Amino acid sequence: MRILIVEDEPNLGKQLKSTLEGAGYAVDLSVDGEDGHYMGSTENYDAVILDLGLPEIDGLTVLDRWRKEGRQFPVLVLTARDSWSDKVAGLDAGADDYLAKPFQTEELIARLRALIRRASGNASSELNVGNVRLDTRSGRVTLDGQPVKLTAQEYKLLSYLMHHKGKVVSRTELIEHIYDQDFDRDSNTIEVFVTRIRKKLGQDVISTIRGLGYSLEEPVS
Structure with a gap:
C-alpha cells in the first residue's frame, strides 16, 4: 500500500515515514502544501496523512482542491488543532478521519488500516479468499488455518x-x-513474487489475466 504524508515538522515527518515503512507501507513524504497537493494530484495513493497547518498552502485548501479534482483516496487529517470547529472543517472539506497531536503511532496505524480497508470495501480486519486468510492487524497469513510464512x-x-x-x-x-518511487519498473520481480506466492498458497490463488494483470477470485464451489 502506498501512503503520502504531508507534514511540515521535519522530525515528525521522518518518524512517521520510518514507522510506516517498518509496518510494510511504501511511503512518500512532502513538507509543504504546494508540493503535497501536486503529489496527491499526480500519483495514485491508497491513503494520505495530511497536516492542516502547512506552509505555502494550508491543509484544508489542499484537501478541498483534491476533492474538487476528483481524488478519492482516504485522508487522515493530522493536526495540533483540537477544537470541534477545526474537526468539522476538516471533515466538511473531505477528510475521512481526524487525529489530534500528540498521538500514539499505534492508533494512527490502526486508523490508517481501517481507512484503507473501507476504501476497498472491506469492513473486517481479516481478508479472506477461499481458504486463504490475511489478518491486516498482525500481518499473519494462513492457509486452511495453518500459518504461511511470506x-x-x-x-x-x-x-x-x-x-x-x-x-x-x-x-x-x-x-x-x-x-518506492525509484524502483525499476522494467524489473520482473512482480512475476517472481506471484510465482512464489502460488507455490506457498496454491497455483490457483492468483489468476493471470493475459495482457491485463492479476486477480484474486473466490473459488467456484
Missing part, C-alpha cells in the same frame, strides 16, 4: 490483491502501490 514483498503483493479481490490489477498498478 517475505515482506510477497505479503505486500498479496495484501494489495486481497484488498482488491475480484478486480483485475495491472502489473504497473502493483509496482506503483507496493514499491
